[in-house]
Amino acid sequence: MIRYFDSLFAGHVDMDDVGYGGTPVNERRFSNEHLASVFTKAQAMAELMDRRGYDTFWMAEHHFQREGYECIPNVLLAALHLSHLTRRLRFGCGFNITPMWHPLRLAEDFAIVDVLTGGRVTLGIGRGYHTREVETFGAPLLDQPANRELFEEQVEIIFKAFNEESFSHRGKHYTLPAEVPYRGYDLKELTLVPRPLKRPVECWQPIQSASERALDFMTRMGIKGVVGGGSAEGGAMQRVVGGWQKAHEKIGKKLLPGERLAFGFHFYLADSREKGIREAAKYYEENLKMFGELRLVRALSEEQIEIMRDRRRAPFANLPRIEDAIRSGGFLCGTPEEVIEDLKRLEEHYPGLDRVMVSLSVGVPQKVMLEQLDRFAAEVMPAFRLASVAEPALAE
Numbered sequence: 375m376i377r378y379f380d381s382l383f384a385g386h387v388d389m390d391d392v393g394y395g396g397t398p399v400n401e402r403r404f405s406n407e408h409l410a411s412v413f414t415k416a417q418a419m420a421e422l423m424d425r426r427g428y429d430t431f432w433m434a435e436h437h438f439q440r441e442g443y444e445c446i447p448n449v450l451l452a453a454l455h456l457s458h459l460t461r462r463l464r465f466g467c468g469f470n471i472t473p474m475w476h477p478l479r480l481a482e483d484f485a486i487v488d489v490l491t492g493g494r495v496t497l498g499i500g501r502g503y504h505t506r507e508v509e510t511f512g513a514p515l516l517d518q519p520a521n522r523e524l525f526e527e528q529v530e531i532i533f534k535a536f537n538e539e540s541f542s543h544r545g546k547h548y549t550l551p552a553e554v555p556y557r558g559y560d561l562k563e564l565t566l567v568p569r570p571l572k573r574p575v576e577c578w579q580p581i582q583s584a585s586e587r588a589l590d591f592m593t594r595m596g597i598k599g600v601v602g603g604g605s606a607e608g609g610a611m612q613r614v615v616g617g618w619q620k621a622h623e624k625i626g627k628k629l630l631p632g633e634r635l636a637f638g639f640h641f642y643l644a645d646s647r648e649k650g651i652r653e654a655a656k657y658y659e660e661n662l663k664m665f666g667e668l669r670l671v672r673a674l675s676e677e678q679i680e681i682m683r684d685r686r687r688a689p690f691a692n693l694p695r696i697e698d699a700i701r702s703g704g705f706l707c708g709t710p711e712e713v714i715e716d717l718k719r720l721e722e723h724y725p726g727l728d729r730v731m732v733s734l735s736v737g738v739p740q741k742v743m744l745e746q747l748d749r750f751a752a753e754v755m756p757a758f759r760l761a762s763v764a765e766p767a768l769a770e
């Protein structure tokens with residue numbers, strides 16, 4: 375039963391001229407001042423969500439985004455700041471791209487924010503999808519097997535550091551601690567200082583390919599999965615849910631459909647579905663333009679991606695439309711009553727599901743984002759009787 379409503383903000387600044395007929399992705403440029411406005415936008419969203427009873431505000435780690443789409447390079451720093459401006463809202467790392475970190479620095483930084491926020495931050499990890507980011511920081515991404523191998527070793531180190539009072543690690547990429555003399559003895563183990571207050575640490579990871587190896591790893595490590603939303607195709611995917619259940623069965627755990635998962639959707643509320651389609655289409659198209667270039671939208675061919683670079687051809691070409699996404703269940707659009715009905719069907723089909731992420735597409739301006747999040751909280755969330763204002767992590 376759905377109990378928690380979250381929202382994911384990848385970090386886009388306000389921009390004009392969006393949609394298939396708008397400025398091509400690689401031609402966008404913004405001033406430093408405008409790129410920095412992402413933090414004012416995130417603050418406005420967090421304050422509204424805190425007042426309105428959302429559970430978690432997820433932000434995404436990205437770097438070098440001069441095009442204005444994903445402009446928050448350090449989610450933990452942003453979460454720490456926003457926690458001081460809110461009372462109850464949790465903050466999720468959606469997601470820290472582990473290959474761009476030394477695993478112990480990520481573990482330390484998370485632990486510090488966990489302590490200073492009284493446990494109001496949720497860990498999220500990912501492998502990355504921007505070559506400009508990951509490869510620039512010296513980690514592999516073009517070589518996908520190498521990327522996964524590095525990621526898996528890093529995650530094992532992070533969990534050791536969290537869960538063991540002292541630890542060591544010997545692997546392909548890391549020898550921890552360094553084999554050196556220290557204060558009159560040979561160094562053999564380390565202790566993370568500080569460690570997170572609440573252990574074991576709740577951790578989430580996006581499910582993209584849903585390969586058997588990926589699901590088995592997440593299951594073994596106790597990581598929860600996010601399906602759809604953000605860079606992934608939206609909505610619930612039965613194939614993914616089935617694979618998730620099978621992975622848990624291998625370790626002797628039987629899950630209800632949707633259990634230990636969150637489903638992500640883009641949404642747009644209006645007084646009619648037709649009105650919502652008219653208003654939201656350009657934002658849906660901008661989102662597809664951005665993620666299509668990264669080869670993260672399976673439905674797009676290379677020819678279609680090339681066409682989307684041409685603002686004269688794209689509006690009239692055979693490209694995906696918002697109507698297609700609504701029909702497939704990946705985009706929630708219409709009146710509050712229609713969206714409630716869609717979510718109730720989801721709840722019935724996936725009885726183990728308790729968390730839904732509802733987000734606005736890349737390109738939606740701050741004013742509209744706030745209006746949409748406010749209306750969703752006022753007119754959709756009350757229909758889910760167990761959805762309530764999140765309790766503070768620690769007593770005040």
